[in-house]
Amino acid sequence: MCENKNDIIKEFRIYSLATDPIYIGTGGYTIGRVDNTIVREPTTKLPKIPGSSLAGTWRYYVTLEIHKYFTNSDYRIKRENRKDKKDIFVNKAPKWVNNFVDNKYVGIKCAGKDDDSNINFDEAGDRGTGHCGHCIVCKGFGFSKKDKSWQGMIYFGDLNILLFPVFTREGTKWVTTEKSLIEADLLKNKKGDNEVYVVKEETEEGADDFLNLGWLYLSYKKEKKCISLDKVKIDGFRLEVKDIVIVPEKLFSHIVNSNLEVRTSVSIDPITGAAKEGALFTSESIPRGTVLYGKIRIFDKSVFAGISSELSSLPSEKYLESALRDSKHFFETLGIGGMTTRGFGRIKLELTPCEGDDSTQFEDKGEKNDAE
Known part of the structure; x- marks a missing residue:
């Protein structure tokens, strides 16, 4: 706030x-x-x-x-x-x-x-x-x-991750936590008119279904939340509440770090124009x-x-x-x-x-x- x-x-x-x-x-x-x-971030291990x-x-x-x-x-x-x-x-x-x-x-x-x-x-x-x-x-x-x-x-x-895109069987979903939404002034209270995915902590009891977040397969329950995304209108980008998945704090870092973009690069030998031997390296990044x-x-x-x-x-x-x-x-x-x-x-x-x-x-x- x-x-x-x-x-x-x-x-x-x-x-x-x-x-x-x-x-x-x-x-x-x-x-x-x-x-x-x-x-x-040293305490959460989340990229920033x-x-x-x-x-x-x-x-x-x-x-x-x-x-x-x-x-x-x-x-x-x-x-x-x-x-x-x-x-x-x-x-x-x-x-x-x-x-x-x-x-x-x-x-x-x-x-x-x-x-x-x-x-x-x-x-x-x-x-x-x-x-x-x-x-x-x-x-x-x-x-x-x-x-x-x-x-x-x-x-x-610092700029911290608020909504993180992850591939699921229902298309791309943006993962976040309740704490992040409150900090960004997007979640006014727990109850509202908008239905979102809420991943359950440990038990499958009362779950509506399962959803894969990358390689993780988790149970979720659809709940109504009062989430306003009017402030997250960045140029032509518009995010819908139905595409948000709220996860527990203890899972958020694991989901983010498991779905970072990793690229393998190689240096080019200017003489041969081919890949230089021993110059292969990988790098990670926050995905688009x-x-x-x-x-x-x-x-x-x-x-x-x-x-x-x-x-x-x-x-x-x-x-x-x-x-x-x-x-x-x-x-x-x-x-x-x-x-x-x-x-x-x-x-x-x-x-x-x-x-x-x-x-x-x-x-x-x-x-x-x-x-x-």
Whole structure:
């Protein structure tokens, strides 16, 4: 559940759909069923997309989104003397790009790891390397220079599996747990008008029938639940309540880990054009069609602007929200995680304010919506 206890912290839900298998590796090789394993939650052993991976990728995409609005392509590379030039950004640039004046310092190096963190904050805006420390990317996601560090204003949670697709004799079903549905604010109470499959824990007594979830053959009973899937409308994807299977917590991890996508790959010898001997490896991934859920918080520090010199220019919460919304389309093409050139990584995201939040979804294009 989401709670916003004050006006300076805004919380948003993320519902996402994997349109490709998602591979976020642990690094290195392991001994077991697969060579390249993916990141898992330590307590549940469920695969996830870590908040650090989401934050790092989104930081890069916000930087790319800003760079497409420069009036001169040289500005995408050089920062020198930008402060003395007018009309750095095109007129059609959204307000979060054009109106936040310190975006004039932004460089492509503001995305990713700072490669020149040993210079002072005041020098950073005029140098062509490292984080500038001034733009909406550095202020929103954080930076660290020789004489000053900034925590950032956007806080990313992990994306955890909410609905996991599994092959059954009745077609593809999406497996979840009651706890996951409650956490994602999809299950209001236990009773309702929608019939769903509910897998029984141990006994077959009172079961309606049996259903295979991958290689597992389990008894189930159809029960009516009050499940609302209105929030899980990701682009053209629509999931029906009748396709949901609720399983016990103790089974969920086993079902997910038994039905991950496993691919076997091989390196190609550039001389012969054939498979290279001894270069065979397997990797696992979260399969396409998986629905994930997480949260983002934005700490609107702009309300403290003017208290000190370092807080004199900060982006508002609405500017940061617009930056995230306008740049999330890159996830649908460039993806997240590893092996994106091999058909992995594409994902669709929907960002929605939590109930009780006074934030509203809006398009911040050109003259629309003053977010001052």
